[in-house]
Amino acid sequence: MDAELLKLSTTLAGMVSKHTSQPIYDKIRKSKAKDDDEQTINELETIIIELIGEKNQILQLAQEYDEKIVAQKLKDEDIEYITENVIPLLESFAKNEGGEKAREMEDTLEQIKPLLSKETVNILQLLGFNFQKALGQPLTDLIEGMISSKNPNSGKEEVQLEIAKEQRITEYFKMINDETAYARHIGLNG
Structure with missing residues (x-):
């Protein structure tokens, strides 16, 4: 599970378990047991304000959780666009590339194509598969490798x-700060 989703889930579970009905009823009962009506009303208002604030926090967490899940899901239009436009573009890019990286890219694309039917994508997403993470990152790395291999000064070497x-x-700065080492340096280099 994504680290952000795990954090949201943990926070949400903590809030839900912390605020079960029994502690709330205990606070209400304790407030009502007092003889001072004004103090009871103030305490009940405080409880209500706390509950409203916690409800808003829970709603916000649920909304963030929903946004994270929706962001990972490919829509039917996205699937169609990828199969009709992006895959052929990547194939032509690989054919023009030549060499070992091109063969690797063509092999990867051939493995990916059968997975990109609407039915397969929907089933796998229902099972929790993240296409953007599983396919997008490896393709990005592969294309980055192909581009950087064209550069005689590879980015890693730089x-x-x-x-x-x-x-x-x-x-050098460490040596300057050490008087003994600096004196040796001056003695060697004049």
Whole structure:
């Protein structure tokens, strides 16, 4: 389960279990037992305000939960668009690419195509399958690999070079702050 959905579920379950009817009845009974009518009314108003606030929080959590679930579900129009437009576009992109990455992409697309019928998608989504996470991320990674393989200076190499430069600068500043190490540096480099 998605971490955000898990957090929402846990919060919702905590609120629901915390506010069962028995503690509320106990508060009401305790308020009514007092002899001061004004104090009883104030306490009952406080209970009502708390309950309204908690109800609003629960409704907000339920709405967020619903939005997360709906965001993961592909609509019929989305499925049609993907099968009619996106898959052929990716296939032509792979054919123009050539090489090992193109074969990998074509193989991946061939595996995905049978899954993209309306019936299959709806059944799998009812079972909790997240197409956007399962298919979208691997396709993104695959295309990113194909694009970066065209670049002679791969992005990963550039990142590693930048990290090494930053580490060198950090070590230099550490050496400057250490009087003994700095004196050795000056002695070696003049």
